[in-house]
Amino acid sequence: MLDLLQQRRSIREFKQLPVETKKIEQLSEALLRAPTSRNLQPCEFIMVDDSEILAALATAKPNGAAFIASAPLAVIIAANPEVSDVWIEDSAIAAIILQLAAEQLGLKSCWAQLRLRPHNKELSASEYVRDLVDLPAGMEVPIVIGIGYPAENIPGHPRESLRDVKIHHNQFSKS
Ligand SMILES: Cc1cc2nc3c(=O)[nH]c(=O)nc-3n(C[C@H](O)[C@H](O)[C@H](O)COP(=O)(O)O)c2cc1C
Incomplete structure (x- = not known):
């Protein structure tokens, strides 16, 4: 897991290669777990x-979702706030x-x-996607994740220098 985290970066350019059905099934299992x-x-x-739906998702908001048009797979994470008051946390956990x-499956991704x-002026991005994919009224759409094989290579962040700045022992300490 740490090896994977050391290399992880958000990727927004993807090869025009489909994600295999088996991998989509494995991703589905991860979501359900x-x-x-x-x-x-x-x-x-x-x-x-x-x-066509991928291209439409890429316009869900004016900036920051365009990369979805190049992704062969997107996962729309929707939630029903009536079911749980912490649907935002649950959605974010499912996303990560x-x-x-x-x-872990050799794919890369980015959060929208x-x-x-x-x-636009009339609709929220969430309402736009809700209508696009026929989700019932009342459902929220907090996140879309674009996934595919990377067409760009970005090295992992060096984070070693943050250890003494961001990690604290028992009490917050300014270093
Ligand atoms: C809550 C959250 C929202 C994000 N929203 C977007 C987004 O709308 N569009 C986008 O291109 N990237 C988005 N990202 C990706 C971040 O920009 C990215 O994680 C951050 O710049 C750090 O880069 P890294 O993931 O390569 O380490 C989001 C990430 C998180 C965690």
Whole structure:
């Protein structure tokens, strides 16, 4: 896991290669195994490999989602706030579990933040995606993750110098 984390970066350019069905099944299993508060499981996951829907997802917000158009796979993470008051946390945990499972399968990914982001003056990004993929009224769409084989190579961050700045022992200490 640490090897994987040392190399992990967000990737936004993908080869035009599909993600194999077997890997989509493994990613689906990872999503279903993500922990949720009180095991309430408020999330729904939509695995998108249709190029028209991918292109439409890339316009969910004016900036920061365009990379989804080059991804062969996107996972829409939706949640029902009526099922759990901590649906945001549960969604974020599912997203990072998905991203780490993708890394382990040799895939790369990037998060597109939709919660709190507008699509245009009338619609939120979440409402836009909800309508796009026919989710029921009341569902929120906080996150879309774009996934595929990388067409760019970005080295992992050096983080060693942060150890003494960000990690504290028993009490917060300014170093
Ligand atoms: C909560 C969250 C929201 C993010 N939203 C976006 C986004 O909307 N568009 C995007 O291109 N990247 C997005 N990212 C990716 C970050 O920009 C990226 O993780 C950060 O710059 C650090 O780079 P790294 O992942 O390569 O270490 C998001 C990441 C997180 C954790």
